[in-house]
Amino acid sequence: MFRKLCGDDALKNIVVVTSWWDDVQEKDREAMGKREKELMETPGQFFEPLIAAGGRFLRHDNTAGSSRRIMEAFLNNHPIPLQTQLEMHDGKALEETTASSESKKHSSGTKNLEERTEALKKELEAERTKMQNEMTKWEEQKKAFADALAAAREDAKQRQEEADRKMREQGAEFDRRVREMEERAKQERRRLR
Secondary structure, three states: OHHHHHOHHHHHHOEEEEOOHHHOOHHHHHHHHHHHHHHHHOOOOOOHHHHHOOOEEEEOOOOHHHHHHHHHHHHOOOOOOOHHHHHHHOOOOHHHOHHHHHHHHHHHHHHHHHHHHHHHHHHHHHHHHHHHHHHHHHHHHHHHHHHHHHHHHHHHHHHHHHHHHHHHHHHHHHHHHHHHHHHHHHHHHHHHO
């Protein structure tokens, strides 16, 4: 839209100024420089069409020198009417200019994007609800399994205790019989003597 507003001829007078370079730490300068280069040189994207038409990128580092360089860049420009000015001079209303048409396309694209975004939000919400329901179901199953496992352990504990009790009773009965037999054996030995 900016290109349509200015027109390709006027792009050579455009200066893109990036600021806050005085706040960039030395260790980050290389990465920032690469990002700036990407913005200027990626074919057909970002600011590459502007640079290809003669526009410039300048850095402002909050010094008088960088401010002077930026002003000098503008002083060397020769005035060129904007595309929108030319179209309006030729009798077009602002709404009929190329820039306005581009803006309407952008607005339409934005509306479509908003509609798709809303549809995606609804899809994601439905998926989130579905996953929450599944997680709730899994939690319930996990609890039921834990309860069943606890009940089985309790049952096994009770069975073990019952088995231990019976074993003790049988052991006591066995000991009683052994003592009885030993007593009878003693009595029999006495009788035989």
